[in-house]
Amino acid sequence: MPRKSESRTTTVGDKAVLSAIRTAASDIHRKIVHRRKPTMKFPVRSLTNVKYHPDRGFFEIAGQKKERTLTVNTVKTFAQTLRMIALSKELVQNDDIATKREAYYVSKNWEEARFHEQPESDTVMDDVEAFFAVNREQLGFIPEEKGGDIAGKLIVLDRDRDTGKALRIDCTKFGSGAYSIPISVEHLQFETNAAFILVIETAGMFQRLVKHNYWKHANCILVSMGGVPTRACRRFVRRLADFKNIPVYVFVDGDPYGISNIYRTLKVGSGNAAHLNEFFCVPQARFLGITPQDIVDYKLPTHPLKDVDIKRARDAMKNDPFIRHHKEWIKAMELLLKMGVRAEQQALAKHGLNYVIDNYLPEKLRRPERFLP
Amino acid sequence: MPRKSESRTTTVGDKAVLSAIRTAASDIHRKIVHRRKPTMKFPVRSLTNVKYHPDRGFFEIAGQKKERTLTVNTVKTFAQTLRMIALSKELVQNDDIATKREAYYVSKNWEEARFHEQPESDTVMDDVEAFFAVNREQLGFIPEEKGGDIAGKLIVLDRDRDTGKALRIDCTKFGSGAYSIPISVEHLQFETNAAFILVIETAGMFQRLVKHNYWKHANCILVSMGGVPTRACRRFVRRLADFKNIPVYVFVDGDPYGISNIYRTLKVGSGNAAHLNEFFCVPQARFLGITPQDIVDYKLPTHPLKDVDIKRARDAMKNDPFIRHHKEWIKAMELLLKMGVRAEQQALAKHGLNYVIDNYLPEKLRRPERFLP
Numbered sequence A, B: 001m002p003r004k005s006e007s008r009t010t011t012v013g014d015k016a017v018l019s020a021i022r023t024a025a026s027d028i029h030r031k032i033v034h035r036r037k038p039t040m041k042f043p044v045r046s047l048t049n050v051k052y053h054p055d056r057g058f059f060e061i062a063g064q065k066k067e068r069t070l071t072v073n074t075v076k077t078f079a080q081t082l083r084m085i086a087l088s089k090e091l092v093q094n095d096d097i098a099t100k101r102e103a104y105y106v107s108k109n110w111e112e113a114r115f116h117e118q119p120e121s122d123t124v125m126d127d128v129e130a131f132f133a134v135n136r137e138q139l140g141f142i143p144e145e146k147g148g149d150i151a152g153k154l155i156v157l158d159r160d161r162d163t164g165k166a167l168r169i170d171c172t173k174f175g176s177g178a179y180s181i182p183i184s185v186e187h188l189q190f191e192t193n194a195a196f197i198l199v200i201e202t203a204g205m206f207q208r209l210v211k212h213n214y215w216k217h218a219n220c221i222l223v224s225m226g227g228v229p230t231r232a233c234r235r236f237v238r239r240l241a242d243f244k245n246i247p248v249y250v251f252v253d254g255d256p257y258g259i260s261n262i263y264r265t266l267k268v269g270s271g272n273a274a275h276l277n278e279f280f281c282v283p284q285a286r287f288l289g290i291t292p293q294d295i296v297d298y299k300l301p302t303h304p305l306k307d308v309d310i311k312r313a314r315d316a317m318k319n320d321p322f323i324r325h326h327k328e329w330i331k332a333m334e335l336l337l338k339m340g341v342r343a344e345q346q347a348l349a350k351h352g353l354n355y356v357i358d359n360y361l362p363e364k365l366r367r368p369e370r371f372l373p
Helices: A012-033 A075-093 A100-109 A118-132 A203-211 A214-218 A231-244 A256-268 A292-297 A307-319 A321-325 A327-339 A345-351 A355-365 B012-033 B075-093 B100-109 B118-132 B203-211 B214-218 B231-244 B256-268 B292-297 B307-319 B321-325 B327-339 B345-351 B355-365
Strands: A039-043 A050-053 A058-061 A065-069 A149-152 A155-159 A166-170 A178-180 A189-191 A196-200 A220-224 A248-251 A285-289 B039-043 B050-053 B058-061 B065-069 B149-152 B155-159 B166-170 B178-180 B189-191 B196-200 B220-224 B248-251 B285-289
Touching: A012 A039, A012 A075, A012 A118, A039 A118, A050 A321, A058 A256, A065 A075, A075 A100, A075 A118, A100 A118, A100 B203, A100 B345, A149 A203, A149 A214, A189 A231, A196 A203, A196 A214, A196 A231, A203 A214, A203 A220, A203 A345, A203 A355, A203 B100, A214 A220, A214 A355, A220 A231, A231 A256, A248 A256, A256 A285, A256 A307, A256 A321, A256 A327, A285 A355, A292 A327, A307 A321, A307 A327, A321 A327, A345 A355, A345 B100, B012 B039, B012 B075, B012 B118, B039 B118, B050 B321, B058 B256, B065 B075, B075 B100, B075 B118, B100 B118, B149 B203, B149 B214, B189 B231, B196 B203, B196 B231, B203 B214, B203 B220, B203 B345, B203 B355, B214 B220, B214 B355, B220 B231, B231 B256, B248 B256, B256 B285, B256 B307, B256 B321, B256 B327, B285 B355, B292 B327, B307 B321, B307 B327, B321 B327, B345 B355
Parallel strands: A196 A220, A196 A248, A248 A285, B196 B220, B196 B248, B248 B285
Antiparallel strands: A039 A065, A050 A058, A149 A178, A149 A220, A155 A166, A155 A189, A178 B178, B039 B065, B050 B058, B149 B178, B149 B220, B155 B166, B155 B189
16 A cells, blocks of 8 residues: 555654654653653643633633542553553654544554543543643544535645645635535645635535635635534634635624524634634634624514523623623624524525625625624 | 626526426416416325335335315415426526525515425425426525535536636545535536445545545545435435446445445435435445444444444334345344444454555455445
């Protein structure tokens, strides 16, 4: 198999990870040799250990750490942590990848250190990720799920693994199809002069905008999230936006789920993964619509808020540091609750299937300064 | 917007649909003018009206029809059906598309004929689809969900909507990414010399094979279903396989869900959509693995069957005409139930992350005649 004999370029990120792994391992080794108990310190991963810095723009992990010392009681977890780190080293060195599930199965050959259930190995992997303060993908571990399609004014630069040849992936050339974001995106580079990135909730709306080459006339990049964005999708948008300071506008359903789950997760990350939000958030994202005010202004057909919507909105106003920080969002949520309704982005079709292209988006884009934060 | 002034080529399929719509409409119009009650006949869409022809290879709708006659009681549904047909005509003529959800919202302007809930409009759309005996996509209606990624030895031929220029999408040039199948695939053409199509259940396994350029050495096309395949994914694989008689091999988890939901749906279609399985099935598909026998032969790590797995397996053996027709499947299901375990495709990682590439797939592909039907 050519995979074994391929030429391989180690990226700077890879070198840093390998060096961090070697340092950590030597430290533990030295302690053992000197007959001292080796320890490892991990940041506590929970909502109680999270801060929101508006100026930095994402949920950050606070200072609490837990310590794992090698004792009779911790020996198995300690060994599993070290084996997981060794697996990561192997992956990075060989330019290979392993999903969480694969890592679990690989452990079946670790004899006494094998995991019995995947949640155990997932927890150790999360620990290792937090320990090195890098995102899992940089350690060679990739999520199971794939997601995120791209069309429009963007060239993605990738590399053929066997030949090392550069690949220029021109996202204007896929017709009715799209470029599907890989599970790991750290190695991608970009070329673009797009005016903005439009990130879309539903595959149906994305397909409409692609079908009508909306990106051509609006000089933009279209991203389909297909619901709550995957890690790969968030990381891709973040790296792309950072690359040339491209504004990111988000177009989702006008309901508490679209706002506080989909948009909030894209923009500032999620509470229970605060140790990696730094990589997986898009602080520059702004909320184009559907806003609660759009429901009024565009006389959109609506559905009544369900109990779960009402609960989600109230929770967000009470407990979500991001929503609480922004008066505009509190006001928007209040308006939604007062009206008692929600509107899907495709409700614009009431005014004609392409009203969204001919009227709604151009009107909105004339005043991006009015977008919700 | 250029969309309004574009040049457009009507395909043969479109012309046939438009002509069928005109014929049906004239028929109804003539009856009304002659003061007779207009009627429409629809095939009954239910499992009780389904046949399985092993030689044709998919669930087919049997002969039962229901008649909708214009009366005081049916006037609203009748009107809605006609408006839905008119919307389809408009979509086909303008080379536009509408999701089920958009069609529902468009109806908000149909005054008394508007739908109050989307399930009502979905039912009428299904009726219209069955009435014309074409798949919904040919009527301009598209599903909400997108799904299906492609990498490997395939060139997809599409067309730029504005310029009419042909687009050659080379699926060997996506690096670690992939070509994302559009929601509607009827207009696509292909160029390929691939030896087979490998259809994969999980995004993680797909990414592994893509990462290692597996398609290059195996001379194949890789398809990621990401779970139960969407309509677009099934239709794409079907059209591609038909185009050059390319064998289709399916690689899913070794459990009742992988077999009787994912594989069965891909191969023969689903019970409650029998009026369109003809288009959305892949009768040439064969089951590469994970077979119940693989669990034994490859000493795979397993999980115990859950109650829902056992129920699913027993249901399939008792009620699924496809499973019941094939002794091999009955035997395989019996083995699975006897062992009481299931195995995921990534369980192969126990023998090393790339065992699947270096050993499992090559061994299996040496004897495709042994694949389960």
